[in-house]
Amino acid sequence: MIPLSGPDITQREKDLVMEVLDSGILGLGPKMKQFEQMMAEYVGVKHAISCNSGTSGLHMLIAAMGIGEGDEVITTSFSFVASANCILFERAVPVFVDIDEKTYNLDVTQIEAKITPKTKAILPVHVFGQPANMDEIRALAKKHNLWVIEDSCEAIGGEWNGERVGGLGDAGVFAFYPNKQMTTGEGGIIVTNNDEIAELCHSIRNQGRGEDGLWLSHVRLGYNFRMDELSAALGVAQLERIDEILAKRDAVAKMYSEKLKDVAEVILPHVEDNVKMSWFVYVIRFAEDVDRDLVMERLSKRGVGCRPYFTPIHLQPFYVERFGYKRGDFPVTERVADKTLAIPFFNNLTEAQVDEVVAAIKEEIANAKEPAAL
Structure with missing residues (x-):
């Protein structure tokens, strides 16, 4: 049997996981913060917010950007279902655009015709790890005052004109399922330069708790989307080897x-x-x-x-x-x-x-x- 995919795990990953187990700190600990800092530096952004999946990361961004019932988000149908489901989670509507036959990414020449007064964002997917045409997408978003959410779940390390994906829009998301380039078992991470988006995502992933850190103080609707320390340890070791x-x-x-x-x-x-x-x-x-x-x-x-x-x-x-x-x-x-x-x-x-x-x-x-x- 030659499998479709498989993770690349070395002794370094095992050592860091054991380090976490020996520490007794299995959640909201130093490995999560280390992984977030490393990822922010790698992508070249101010903030990285780890979470339990790429799907959760996309969902949080839709919520943090205030996209809600009846709003529209332009995206692609040639993708894993999560890139459209994340829009439905907040009762907004995915609006599909056909793809470019060579790259399999969004056909940017068809985007503008799909923009309506209800459109709030463009969500390109860097399909199979090939960056979408971010120049055209950002230009359209600027012209129509739209958010750009990069689904970079398949594309860590990919570059568009020398710039790493994830940091090219208002925010991006990477995913680390075992079939991805690098893995944390299950897990994902949001990257952004937007301070407000980062603060909201920190809160949303942690049951809506406020920045004051009070454990039973909930300032907004949130979820349990946190990444655990064992997953973060895997992420640190994998990112060291990226x-x-x-x-x-x-x-x-x-x-x-x-x-x-x-x-x-x-x-x-x-x-x-x-x-x-x-x-x-x-x-x-x-x-x-x-x-x-x-x-x-x-x-x-x-x-x-x-x-x-x-x-x-x-x-x-x-x-x-x-x-x-x-x-x-x-x-x-x-x-x-x-x-x-x-x-x-x-x-x-x-x-x-x-x-x-x-x-x-x-x-x-x-x-x-x-x-x-x-």
Whole structure:
């Protein structure tokens, strides 16, 4: 079995976790503060507020920005469902925009047509670790007085024109689930230069407690979105190694790109010239005459981990039922999503494993041509 993903844990991570266990301080302790300071410095922002997931981080930002019932937030359907759900949590409405067929990010040329008097924010997702066109997004936001929330959950270390993502909008969020570039087990972090947003998020994640720190004093509606000390310890160790981690993933991506470049039925990931890609997953796209689902089924039977990335949010049963979406509403998103497949990708994937995956893909493509193409 070659899994789809896997964390990269060394003795350093184990040592810091044991340090926390030995300290007896398992929550709201020094490791959380250390991790937050390190992350703020890494991204180049004033504030970092850790939390228990990237989803929670996005939810807190929607709440902290005062986005509520009936408000609209422009975002993408080609993403994990949390980037739209976070809007619904506050009874606002996600407004989807189709994607660019090369980068799979928001098509910035379609954003302005979706802006209405109810629009409060633009929420771009740096899909698969490729930064979205932040110049155009920030210009539109400035023109229409909108917030910009960066969903950077898949993109730690990614850069747009030499600037690290997360710090390019009003606030951003990173996530550290075990399939991400770096992991804290479960966890996420908000980054921002906005003092008010930071203060509100500190409070919201901690049951709405005020900045005075009084334990049973609650000044607003809040949640238990805190990151624990064990997770923060993992974060410290992983962030210490982030350059090594990203380099490992870049090397694996280059191996795949080299070994798959001559496979006519495979469209390789496209990376824009002005970005630094942070490889979250390696997603290939099949030609129109290849049955992606059949390839996926056959690869899985051979023990090769794979998964469709992404199934469009607007076609998820809950969104179809609630909003009446149907196929054809976002044709580029749907065309891409029908043919994309994430293949095994993690820091310590070996060249022998890459060769095995590539050989399997080549063999199964031949068995998965659409009937009309035979």
